[in-house]
Amino acid sequence: xxxxxxxxxxxxxxxxxxxxxxxxxxxxxxxxxxxxxxxxxxxxxxxxxxxxxxxxxxxxxxxxxxxxxxxxxxxxxxxxxxxxxxxxxxxxxxxxxxxxxxxxxxxxxxxxxxxxxxxxxxxxxxxxxxxxxxxxxxxxxxxxxxxxxxxxxxxxxxxxxxxxxxxxxxxxxxxxxxxxxxxxxxxxxxxxxxxxxxxxxxxxxxxxxxxxxxxxxxxxxxxxxxxxxxxxxxxxxxxxxxxxxxxxxxxxxxxxxxxxxxxxxxxxxxxxxxxxxxxxxxxxxxxxxxxxxxxxxxxxxxxxxxxxxxxxxxxxxxxxxxxxxxxxxxxxxxxxxxxxxxxxxxxxxxxxxxxxxxxxxxxxxxxxxxxxxxxxxxxxxxxxxxxxxxxxxxxxxxxxxxxxxxxxxxxxxxxxxxxxxxxxxxxx
Numbered sequence: 001x002x003x004x005x006x007x008x009x010x011x012x013x014x015x016x017x018x019x020x021x022x023x024x025x026x027x028x029x030x031x032x033x034x035x036x037x038x039x040x041x042x043x044x045x046x047x048x049x050x051x052x053x054x055x056x057x058x059x060x061x062x063x064x065x066x067x068x069x070x071x072x073x074x075x076x077x078x079x080x081x082x083x084x085x086x087x088x089x090x091x092x093x094x095x096x097x098x099x100x101x102x103x104x105x106x107x108x109x110x111x112x113x114x115x116x117x118x119x120x121x122x123x124x125x126x127x128x129x130x131x132x133x134x135x136x137x138x139x140x141x142x143x144x145x146x147x148x149x150x151x152x153x154x155x156x157x158x159x160x161x162x163x164x165x166x167x168x169x170x171x172x173x174x175x176x177x178x179x180x181x182x183x184x185x186x187x188x189x190x191x192x193x194x195x196x197x198x199x200x201x202x203x204x205x206x207x208x209x210x211x212x213x214x215x216x217x218x219x220x221x222x223x224x225x226x227x228x229x230x231x232x233x234x235x236x237x238x239x240x241x242x243x244x245x246x247x248x249x250x251x252x253x254x255x256x257x258x259x260x261x262x263x264x265x266x267x268x269x270x271x272x273x274x275x276x277x278x279x280x281x282x283x284x285x286x287x288x289x290x291x292x293x294x295x296x297x298x299x300x301x302x303x304x305x306x307x308x309x310x311x312x313x314x315x316x317x318x319x320x321x322x323x324x325x326x327x328x329x330x331x332x333x334x335x336x337x338x339x340x341x342x343x344x345x346x347x348x349x350x351x352x353x354x355x356x357x358x359x360x361x362x363x364x365x366x367x368x369x370x371x372x373x374x375x376x377x378x379x380x381x382x383x384x385x386x387x388x389x390x391x392x393x394x395x396x397x398x399x400x401x402x403x404x405x406x407x408x409x410x411x412x413x414x415x416x417x418x419x420x421x422x423x424x425x426x427x428x
Contacts, residue, residue: 003417004180005249006258006408008083008242009351010075010191012060014050014235014338018078022348023355026337026363027384031219033233033339039199046206048218049197050235050339065144068101071238071344072193073148079191079240080152084254091154093248094185098160098175099145099240100168100192102343149189157185163343165398166304167265168192169239170346170406174263176243177406186248191240194344205234210308220367222340224305224333225312225379227372232306235339239347241354258354259409261391261416262293268401277310279318282403286322286393289405293416297326298391298407300362302349303379305333306340315397316375330387332380336366346396350406353392357410362387391415 011018014032015025025032032050041047052071060070061077080086146159158179162172169192176188196202205211212221212231222233249256266285290296304315323329334352341348356363361384368381390413394406409416 002181002183003246004177004243004260005246005256005411006241006260006354007244007249007254007256008079008081008085009240009257009354010078010082011237011239011348011351012052012056012071012074013237013239013348014052016053017056017074019351019355022351023359026334026352028337028364028366028382032235033218033221035218036197036202038197044203044206045209045213046211047215048221048233049202050222050233051197052237062148065148067195067236068193068238069145069148070193071195071236072099072101072145072191072240073152075191075193075238075240076152076189079189079242083242085242087153090156090187093187095153095156095187095189096158096176096179096185097149097153097156097189098162098172098179099190100162100164100170100172100343100347102163102165102168102194153189164402164404165400166340166342166345167396167398167402167404168343168346170350170394170396170404171265173241173260173347173350173406174265174404177260177263180243180245186245188243189240190243190347191238192344192347193238194342195236196234196342197236202234212307222307222336223367223369224303224307224336224365225316225372225375226368227370229307229309229312232308232335233339235341237341237348238344239351241347241350256411258357258411259413259416260406261409262289262291262295262407263405264288264292265402265404267403277314277317279314279316279321281401282315282318282395282397283321285403285405286318286395289393289407293391293407293409295391295407295415297323298329298393299387299389300330300356300392302353302392302394303331303333304395304397305335305365307335311397312372313374315395316377319377328377329393330362330380330385331377332363332365334363336364336368346394346404349394349396350408353394353408356392357389357408360386360389362389
């Protein structure tokens with residue numbers, strides 16, 4: 001099995017577009033949280049979200065695609081450019097594409113308008129009708145994502161859409177890691193997109209009491225691990241990474257940003273929505289990702305940290321189990337800055353981790369004010385820290401106990417390296 005490296009990253013997010021703007025926002029520059037004005041929120045208990053700026057939205061490509069796909073495809077454009085790859089270069093080698101999405105059914109407003117127009121004209125596309133139900137990931141909607149991929153890369157070996165709630169992006173990145181590591185392809189394009197700032201999804205999360213109700217102070221409403229947290233802040237956007245075998249990246253003289261050294265996923269299989277409060281299965285995902293990378297520990301954990309009462313407690317329990325008997329790594333949740341991008345959160349946070357390795361900086365948990373006795377670990381409150389970072393774990397924990405973890409290492413570190421068969425054979 002060969003080393004897998006990251007050679008390009010891209011992101012669309014509540015601070016705008018691009019990794020520089022994302023990193024500045026994560027460190028505390030400005031806010032992407034503001035009142036929702038795209039639709040009427042009167043009567044809803046939550047009336048704000050972490051939103052992609054309207055000028056950025058207006059400039060995005062693929063206008064016929066759902067917003068989840070538009071965010072993901074724009075991020076993919078940026079990641080390919082960052083990696084120095086164009087369509088011809090991607091098409092010149094076998095490539096797989098794995099992207100995470102929760103049900104794009106939640107792009108309901110756009111779909112509903114199209115259906116209403118079709119019904120009014122007496123024309124109904126059966127596939128489009130099916131795509132408004134629970135099977136949308138298997139019907140019409142993937143066509144538009146696939147067309148977007150093919151417009152950028154030509155035909156590729158495999159395109160998959162991964163749906164695993166808030167662990168979707170991390171599962172998709174893991175699929176790309178396995179594809180390259182196994183030698184099946186030298187290049188994998190991975191990431192995710194999500195848009196739940198629309199009437200159906202936004203209203204549902206608010207009514208289900210998943211979101212913060214701090215309408216008087218939305219900018220500080222996302223406060224992971226804080227005793228006064230009262231729910232998540234919905235975010236939107238997309239992120240993408242280019243993965244390559246180390247040999248392929250070397251051969252084309254690519255700049256290596258990080259090494260993707262490990263991945264694991266587990267499932268609690270305990271409850272429809274709630275995680276295991278003892279964190280047992282989530283801890284196993286962390287330990288197995290470390291083992292997959294050949295590591296005992298890491299220097300920093302980018303926590304899932306949603307700012308909900310139960311999930312934050314369960315994650316702290318998982319971290320204590322996973323690192324029992326070892327020094328607890330530095331930890332933070334960057335959702336204090338970005339809000340919760342749901343299916344896309346793991347991809348956005350993987351991009352943050354790549355930049356953290358480059359900057360040798362632990363990003364903070366913003367808006368942390370009061371320690372919670374049940375979350376009694378150091379969460380890097382409010383201010384970033386300089387630190388020696390060679391290995392990072394990025395965790396994603398989804399609805400119902402879907403747990404997925406990545407391990408990334410610094411490109412110049414020997415940690416997490418695997419034997420490159422071609423190189424070893426050349427030495428022999």
